[in-house]
Amino acid sequence: xxxxxxxxxxxxxxxxxxxxxxxxxxxxxxxxxxxxxxxxxxxxxxxxxxxxxxxxxxxxxxxxxxxxxxxxxxxxxxxxxxxxxxxxxxxxxxxxxxxxxxxxxxxxxxxxxxxxxxxxxxxxxxxxxxxxxxxxxxxxxxxxxxxxxxxxxxxxxxxxxxxxxxxxxxxxxxxxxxxxxxxxxxxxxxxxxxxxxxxxxxxxxxxxxxxxxxxxxxxxxxxxxxxxxxxxxxxxxxxxxxxxxxxxxxxxxxxxxxxxxxxxxxxxxxxxxxxxxxxxxxxxxxxxxxxxxxxxxxxxxxxxxxxxxxxxxxxxxxxxxxxxxxxxxxxxxxxxxxxxxxxxxxxxxxxxxxxxxxxxxxxxxxxxxxxxxxxxxxxxxxxxxxxxxxxxxxxxxxxxxxxxxxxxxxxxxxxxxxxxxxxxxxxxxxxxxxxxxxxxxxxxxxxxxxxxxxxxxxxxxxxxxxxxxxxxxxxxxxxxxxxxxxxxxxxxxxxxxxxxxxxxxxxxxxxxxxxxxxxxxxxxxxxxxxxxxxxxxxxxxxxxxxxxxxxxxxxxxxxxxxxxxxxxxxxxxxxxxxxxxxxxxxxxxxxxxxxxxxxxxxxxxxxxxxxxxxxxxxxxxxxxxxxxxxxxxxxxxxxxxxxxxxxxxxxxxxxxxxxxxxxxxxxxxxxxxxxxxxxxxxxxxxxxxxxxxxxxxxxxxxxxxxxxxxxxxxxxxxxxxxxxxxxxxxxxxxxxxxxxxxxxxxxxxxxxxxxxxxxxxxxxxxxxxxxxxxxxxxxxxxxxxxxxxxxxxxxxxxxxxxxxxxxxxxxxxxxxxxxxxxxxxxxxxxxxxxxxxxxxxxxxxxxxxxxxxxxxxxxxxxxx
Numbered sequence: 001x002x003x004x005x006x007x008x009x010x011x012x013x014x015x016x017x018x019x020x021x022x023x024x025x026x027x028x029x030x031x032x033x034x035x036x037x038x039x040x041x042x043x044x045x046x047x048x049x050x051x052x053x054x055x056x057x058x059x060x061x062x063x064x065x066x067x068x069x070x071x072x073x074x075x076x077x078x079x080x081x082x083x084x085x086x087x088x089x090x091x092x093x094x095x096x097x098x099x100x101x102x103x104x105x106x107x108x109x110x111x112x113x114x115x116x117x118x119x120x121x122x123x124x125x126x127x128x129x130x131x132x133x134x135x136x137x138x139x140x141x142x143x144x145x146x147x148x149x150x151x152x153x154x155x156x157x158x159x160x161x162x163x164x165x166x167x168x169x170x171x172x173x174x175x176x177x178x179x180x181x182x183x184x185x186x187x188x189x190x191x192x193x194x195x196x197x198x199x200x201x202x203x204x205x206x207x208x209x210x211x212x213x214x215x216x217x218x219x220x221x222x223x224x225x226x227x228x229x230x231x232x233x234x235x236x237x238x239x240x241x242x243x244x245x246x247x248x249x250x251x252x253x254x255x256x257x258x259x260x261x262x263x264x265x266x267x268x269x270x271x272x273x274x275x276x277x278x279x280x281x282x283x284x285x286x287x288x289x290x291x292x293x294x295x296x297x298x299x300x301x302x303x304x305x306x307x308x309x310x311x312x313x314x315x316x317x318x319x320x321x322x323x324x325x326x327x328x329x330x331x332x333x334x335x336x337x338x339x340x341x342x343x344x345x346x347x348x349x350x351x352x353x354x355x356x357x358x359x360x361x362x363x364x365x366x367x368x369x370x371x372x373x374x375x376x377x378x379x380x381x382x383x384x385x386x387x388x389x390x391x392x393x394x395x396x397x398x399x400x401x402x403x404x405x406x407x408x409x410x411x412x413x414x415x416x417x418x419x420x421x422x423x424x425x426x427x428x429x430x431x432x433x434x435x436x437x438x439x440x441x442x443x444x445x446x447x448x449x450x451x452x453x454x455x456x457x458x459x460x461x462x463x464x465x466x467x468x469x470x471x472x473x474x475x476x477x478x479x480x481x482x483x484x485x486x487x488x489x490x491x492x493x494x495x496x497x498x499x500x501x502x503x504x505x506x507x508x509x510x511x512x513x514x515x516x517x518x519x520x521x522x523x524x525x526x527x528x529x530x531x532x533x534x535x536x537x538x539x540x541x542x543x544x545x546x547x548x549x550x551x552x553x554x555x556x557x558x559x560x561x562x563x564x565x566x567x568x569x570x571x572x573x574x575x576x577x578x579x580x581x582x583x584x585x586x587x588x589x590x591x592x593x594x595x596x597x598x599x600x601x602x603x604x605x606x607x608x609x610x611x612x613x614x615x616x617x618x619x620x621x622x623x624x625x626x627x628x629x630x631x632x633x634x635x636x637x638x639x640x641x642x643x644x645x646x647x648x649x650x651x652x653x654x655x656x657x658x659x660x661x662x663x664x665x666x667x668x669x670x671x672x673x674x675x676x677x678x679x680x681x682x683x684x685x686x687x688x689x690x691x692x693x694x695x696x697x698x699x700x701x702x703x704x705x706x707x708x709x710x711x712x713x714x715x716x717x718x719x720x721x722x723x724x725x726x727x728x729x730x731x732x733x734x735x736x737x738x739x740x741x742x743x744x745x746x747x748x749x750x751x752x753x754x755x756x757x758x759x760x761x762x763x764x765x766x767x768x769x770x771x772x773x774x775x776x777x778x779x780x781x782x783x784x785x786x787x788x789x790x791x792x793x794x795x796x797x798x799x800x801x802x803x804x805x806x807x808x809x810x811x812x813x814x815x816x817x818x819x820x821x822x823x824x825x826x827x828x829x830x831x832x833x834x835x836x837x838x839x840x841x842x843x844x845x846x847x848x849x850x851x852x853x854x855x856x857x858x859x860x861x862x863x864x
Contacts, residue, residue: 001446042718045648047076049119050134057111057139057171060103064117077125082106083114092123111139112169126370136232141174143167143222148201152231153241153322157726160206160231164220166192169200180204181219208233215325230325236455238274239321240291245298249328252308253420257303261317261324277301278316279328280309289319302377305330335363335419336387342395344660345425346461349406353399353425357413361387369416373397375425376409389732401427406461427620431460431486433467433512438491442521446503446557450496450521454510470494471509473520503557524557524582529608531564534587538617542599544660545635545687546592546617550606553585562609566590568602568617569772595619632661632687634713636669639692643722647704648731648762648786651697651722655711659685671695673707673722699724701731701764733758733768733784733811735820738791740807743798750796754809754816758784766812770794772805782811 046069075092078099085107091099091634103109113136121127148163162180173195180188188204199367204220213235219228235239246260259277262361270292277285284303291297301317310332317324337360344354361367368386372379381397397413406429412422438453452470465483469476477496484490494510503525509518530553537547548566559582565575573592580586590606599621605614635658642652653671666684678697685691695711704726710719739753752770763785770778777796784790794809808817 002741003691025282030238032334033171036687046070047072047121047129049078049130049132049576050118051115051117053134054137054342055115056137056843057109057113057133060416062103062109062115063098064099064101065097066093066099066119071095074123075123076129076801077120077123079118079120079125081116081118082104082109083116085111087112090125093119109136111171112142112144112167113134123479135169136310137169138171141168141170141172141176141194142224143174143176143178143192143194144169145178145222145227147218147220147227147229150218150229150231152218152229153234154208155207155234156236157598158208160208160218160233162205162218162220162229162231163201163203163523164227165199165201166194166222167329168194168196169391170462171196173450176222176224178202178286179221180206180207181221182216210236211559215323232322232324234322239267240264240271240275240289240319242275242317242319242322244315244317244326246274247315247328249315249326251305251329252331252420252590254306254334255305255420257305257315257328259303259317259326259328260298261313262296263289263291263804264296265293268293269580272786273320275299275301276316276318277303278318279303279313280311307333307704323503331418331526334369334415334419335353335361335365335367336415336417336419337362337367338413338419338421339413340411340413340423343411343423343425345411346428347401347426348462349430351400351429354396354741355399355413355423356394356396357421358392358394359385359387360392361389364389364452371395371397371416371442373399374412374414375399375404377412380577396843399425408763423504428461429459429488429797430512431456431458431462433464433466433468433482433484434459434515435510435517437508437510437519438519439506440519440521442508442519443524443558444497444498444522445524445526447502448498450498450508450523450555452495452508452510452519452521453493453494455489455491455518456482456484456512457489458484458486466513468492468494469509469511470496471516472496472506472539474509479600481660496774522557527554527558527562527580527582528559528610529553529560529562529564529578529580530555530611531606531608532605533606533613533615536604536615536617538604539620540618541597541620543596544633544664546604546619547589548592548604548606548615549587550613551585551587552580552608554580554582557582564588564590564606564608566592567605567607568592570603570605592617616794631666632659632663632665632685633715634658634667634669634683634685635660635666636711636713636718638709638711638714638720640719641709641720641722643709643720645699645723646762647699647701647724647727648760648764649699650763651699651709651724652694653697653709653711653720653722654692654694655718657685657693657713658690659684659687662687669693669695669699670712671709672712673709674703698763700783701727701762709831727762731758731762731764731786733757733764733766733782734759735768735809735811735814736777737807737809740818750797750798752794752796752807752809752818753791754794755789755791756782756784756811757789758786761786768792768794769810770796771808771810772796 048067050065054062075094078093080089080101087107087318116133118131119129121129144167146165151161175193178190179186187206190202212233215230218231241264243262248258251257269283272290275289276283285301309330315326315328340357342356347353366388372382380399385393387393406427408426411425414420433458436455441451446448463485469479471776478494502523505522508521535549535552540546561579563575574590598619605615638655640654664686669683672677679695704724708719709722734757736755766781768780778794
């Protein structure tokens with residue numbers, strides 16, 4: 001389509017049009033991105049442009065409203081373009097106004113045409129201020145096509161899906177076919193009806209076959225428009241699948257073209273392949289890549305372009321299995337070249353950064369161009385330079401860093417026709433001491449030293465000296481001076497010497513001139529263990545143990561450990577060690593075990609390191625009123641258990657049984673857990689002697705849990721906590737039917753004899769059931785130790801029936817079946833039938849053998 005440019009200054013000659021076209025192309029590139037130049041914010045007048053809404057296809061002209069906050073000093077450029085016709089209308093405006101644009105000046109108006117208006121801050125259409133776009137409505141229906149997405153790449157045999165938006169940009173409703181073509185072949189079609197100005201999204205499909213691997217062009221067509229997309233079908237079985245993700249296209253000759261691709265290993269084994277970048281029919285870059293099965297990785301390959309490489313290319317990233325492509329462009333280098341000579345990098349935050357560059361004219365004509373400085377792609381400064389052929393000029397451009405964070409940036413000097421040079425520049429962070437508290441020795445007791453450890457880091461990049469303080473509730477208690485290089489880190493420990501009366505909770509802060517960190521610390525009162533006797537077992541008989549129970553409370557604030565002792569009449573008889581937090585209390589029980597010959601009144605004293613309490617106790621004579629010794633009393637104390645065990649394993653509980661009387665006696669000793677007595681044993685112990693006894697609880701499947709195991713005599717008991725853990729799978733009770741005895745006459749009890757064996761090494765209890773004709777007839781609960789076997793008889797009271805039935809005996813983990821006839825006394829199990837059949841076969845074989853032997857030994861008839 002021809003490009004036409006109109007101006008208020010009259011028609012342009014062919015030569016001037018070509019020059020202007022070239023200028024427009026440059027300006028469009030400038031406005032669009034990589035090499036364009038836009039003046040820094042604040043340097044241009046504020047102007048705005050707005051297109052008439054709506055613009056219809058039957059109008060002969062339309063309006064463009066231009067407004068300014070303040071009128072520009074000179075006329076500025078207004079460009080209006082019909083993007084569909086590639087035709088531009090250009091004029092100059094110097095005040096807020098409505099500009100009338102004749103339709104034929106932009107190539108006419110048709111439904112669906114895109115009209116774009118751009119307002120610039122200068123008369124040369126270089127630095128854009130504002131833009132607006134609209135779509136022409138009305139006219140005949142026009143179905144425009146835009147492919148939204150595809151599910152490419154796919155594997156052979158899968159279905160390609162192409163999702164497309166169809167928009168009726170015309171002025172009338174219409175119905176059209178939407179076709180999907182692969183190459184020139186229509187593979188799918190949809191009929192859609194769309195009102196004027198409306199759109200509809202359709203998904204078209206192509207189902208591939210096993211031998212369809214390759215690159216294709218998928219095209220979606222209506223009667224008015226078409227759109228295409230490259231798609232790929234990959235071989236089944238996968239491999240290194242390549243998908244191009246991004247490029248930095250376009251680039252100028254001499255710059256590096258970077259292509260970023262995703263490589264996925266769809267195989268089930270680790271593999272190493274060469275990944276290549278091809279452009280213009282040549283391999284321009286390559287790397288070796290190793291991927292585990294299912295792993296994917298992003299790789300970037302670069303092409304170092306040279307002068308003469310300008311043009312459009314298909315960049316191909318290829319593995320040994322698949323390829324991915326992208327269309328890229330290399331822009332021809334202009335007459336001006338640019339080379340950065342120096343910068344003032346690094347600078348501190350907020351300081352200006354200067355970039356000095358040399359601009360050289362390699363052409364044969366003088367050249368005047370705008371040279372700009374971009375920081376990470378954002379324009380920060382511009383200047384205009386005129387360079388004669390073969391000459392060079394030095395320019396210095398400045399970046400105001402006040403709005404940027406510390407870090408490393410890319411500074412690029414760029415000319416209008418795309419010549420660039422880049423370098424990295426750095427903004428340094430100002431010195432700042434960041435403080436982090438690492439820990440304290442809190443809590444401490446009054447009079448002790450409270451220490452706070454912290455890390456101090458100079459997060460800036462220059463050396464600095466600061467005072468670091470330890471503050472307690474805002475008051476400075478210690479400080480130190482640190483000098484740190486940029487990025488240096490050091491650890492410090494500051495202390496507070498506490499005194500009596502400092503008990504309490506405080507906020508400790510370690511502070512620099514920039515930051516601080518805080519922690520809550522505690523100073524405690526010294527620990528004090530106060531003792532109060534709660535009770536005793538007094539009076540006791542000689543030979544019995546006298547127990548004293550007392551409560552010990554730490555009335556201080558600090559945790560402490562002390563020895564709590566029992567003395568009788570000043571003589572130590574026992575002690576225990578107790579650890580208590582501040583404010584915590586605990587009850588202890590201490591025993592005076594050796595009371596033989598100690599009949600009488602005594603003073604029992606329980607004492608800590610800080611306090612004691614005393615009470616009177618009595619030991620009575622061991623002889624009764626008739627002068628004979630008191631009867632036996634068996635005292636029980638558990639020594640150990642084999643817990644924890646797995647359910648099905650035994651728990652053994654060992655206890656010491658002491659006869660505190662003077663006579664030999666035999667008493668029952670029991671082991672109880674969960675309310676069930678598990679073992680009882682008669683134990684004989686002589687007076688004053690001690691015997692050890694071990695009792696056993698055979699745990700069963702399903703008894704996992706926490707229990708108190710109690711060993712008891714008739715007069716005493718002791719308990720210990722035991723644990724039974726889950727065993728996992730249920731032990732197997734194997735079932736074998738041995739015999740089936742039907743009732744006589746078909747009416748009465750049918751008896752099934754069965755053997756049940758616990759084939760596991762754990763004890764368990766399971767329910768054994770007899771079923772007939774689909775109904776349960778009898779059940780028994782059976783407990784077997786590991787490896788144990790037991791024979792059961794299960795019964796069924798039958799009616800007077802004469803028919804065959806299937807019998808099943810089942811445990812919770814196994815079963816066996818047999819056939820029987822109710823009323824048939826000959827009914828036997830399947831096992832019995834098998835034995836009878838074997839006997840019958842042996843009899844037949846013996847008879848046959850006998851007949852043959854007789855036939856061989858029959859005497860000759862004549863001899864007979």
